[in-house]
Amino acid sequence: MQPKTNDSLSVGSINLILFAARQQGADADALARAVGIDAAQLKNPDGRVLIQQVQALWHEAIIATNDPALPLKLGEMVNPLALGVLAYVMMHCPTLGHVFDKLCHYQDIVCEGVQTTGQLIPADDKSGAKYVLSLRITSPDIIYPEHTFNSELSIYMSVIRALTGQRLTALETHFAYPRPSDTREHERVFDPTLLLFDASETTLVFDAALLDTPVLNANPSLFPLFEKHANDILNQLHTPSLKSRVKAEIVSLMKGEEPTLVSVADRLAMGVRTLQLHLKESGTSYQQLLDETRKELAIGHLREPNVSTTDIAYLLGFAEPSVFFRSFKKWTGQTPGAYRLAYA
Known part of the structure; x- marks a missing residue:
């Protein structure tokens, strides 16, 4: 969810x-x-x-x-x-x-x-x-x-x-x-x-x-x-920050494939280098925001018992479930399956 x-x-x-x-x-x-x-x-x-x-x-x-x-x-x-x-x-x-x-x-x-x-x-x-x-x-x-x-x-x-x-x-x-x-x-x-x-x-x-x-x-x-x-x-x-706008576009574009920096910059009517520079000035990067968004969405999805971890990997735009599993363990210290058993 x-x-x-x-x-x-x-x-x-x-x-x-x-x-x-x-x-x-x-x-x-x-x-x-x-x-x-x-x-x-x-x-x-x-x-x-x-x-x-x-x-x-x-x-x-x-x-x-x-x-x-x-x-x-x-x-x-x-x-x-x-x-x-x-x-x-x-x-x-x-x-x-x-x-x-x-x-x-x-x-x-x-x-x-x-x-x-x-x-x-x-x-x-x-x-x-x-x-x-x-x-x-x-x-x-x-x-x-x-x-x-x-x-x-x-x-x-x-x-x-x-x-x-x-x-x-x-x-x-x-x-x-x-x-x-x-x-x-x-x-x-x-x-x-x-x-x-x-x-x-x-x-x-x-x-x-x-x-x-x-x-x-x-x-x-x-x-x-x-x-x-x-x-x-x-x-x-009341004035959305650039970080929140980038995360909103990532969610919007995350439909079975990884949203790219180029596609997000295009949606925000910015050049790629300009977006990277502004994010750096804000103390973050596109990859950090992509990871944060995926982590937040993954935790929400894992609370839904009818959504398999393989489906979640696809929904989050990972090419392979194994890549999602490794990323989730890096974010939380647990595998998706272990997290679901503990908190879902």
């Missing part, structure tokens, strides 16, 4: 998941390897990981910890202010209302597959004014929406409490997935709140008066520095 998109998630978010899994006794390094994430990737605070890999990581982490509620516990198991630049932006907002505005604006920095929006609902004859924070899945690569919603909401609540120094709660919490057989962790994590499942949208509904709650230790002089960094990252995400 190859990724449907290039949607990605921040390395900071991945490290939170791995940390939580480690706290529950799992081998975090093995979990990262199982979904094709290299240790070097996890050291870059502004790095990105494909959402498809993150979804696979949630699946593996829940199996390894034997804890289906792990995503719900994420916010309280980790330091939610370790999310990276977005956390620093929110830390120096004057009020909770400003925090919500920045969370919605910079959501893609944390995860491109979820859209977070906020709406102020005026008071009526029945109730006071409310503020509704809504989450909507936007990436087709998110195949476990309940893990995504649970982890995001638990982190949001932890961030709100850490920034204000108060155990603030939502009036209502709505989940856009069916009611699970066991809701005790939902009740514990979001207590006290009205829990609603099978909702049309996943939301946190707050009393609008909370928007004026001050953020503790906010430093207005630091805010512009962190917001500039956040804007730079957001602009990079």
Whole structure:
């Protein structure tokens, strides 16, 4: 199974998941390897990981910890202010209302597959004014929406409490997935709140008066520095890098034969030497990007039990299955068959 998109998630978010899994006794390094994430990737605070890999990581982490509620516990198991630049932006907002505005604006920095929006609902004859924070899945690569919603909401609540120094709660919490057989962790994590499942949208509904709650230790002089960094990252995400464009063309051209540098350069309307030079300036090469793409696709395909390793070799454009086997072992330290037995 190859990724449907290039949607990605921040390395900071991945490290939170791995940390939580480690706290529950799992081998975090093995979990990262199982979904094709290299240790070097996890050291870059502004790095990105494909959402498809993150979804696979949630699946593996829940199996390894034997804890289906792990995503719900994420916010309280980790330091939610370790999310990276977005956390620093929110830390120096004057009020909770400003925090919500920045969370919605910079959501893609944390995860491109979820859209977070906020709406102020005026008071009526029945109730006071409310503020509704809504989450909507936007990436087709998110195949476990309940893990995504649970982890995001638990982190949001932890961030709100850490920034204000108060155990603030939502009036209502709505989940856009069916009611699970066991809701005790939902009740514990979001207590006290009205829990609603099978909702049309996943939301946190707050009393609008909370928007004026001050953020503790906010430093207005630091805010512009962190917001500039956040804007730079957001602009990079919304302007595909040359590396991501090359990998997208490799995927598009990989139909039973190896995509060549010449064919990719032609698709990008570039000369071969120009493309090679730009990739070198970016710290990579065409061969490295071809190997990365093949590795990511191979791991996805190996999770599909009905696709043989010989078929995978063909799909990835290898001339012979033996060449694919040798390459995969070089990438992961395991043969495709051994990897499938361990992780599929």
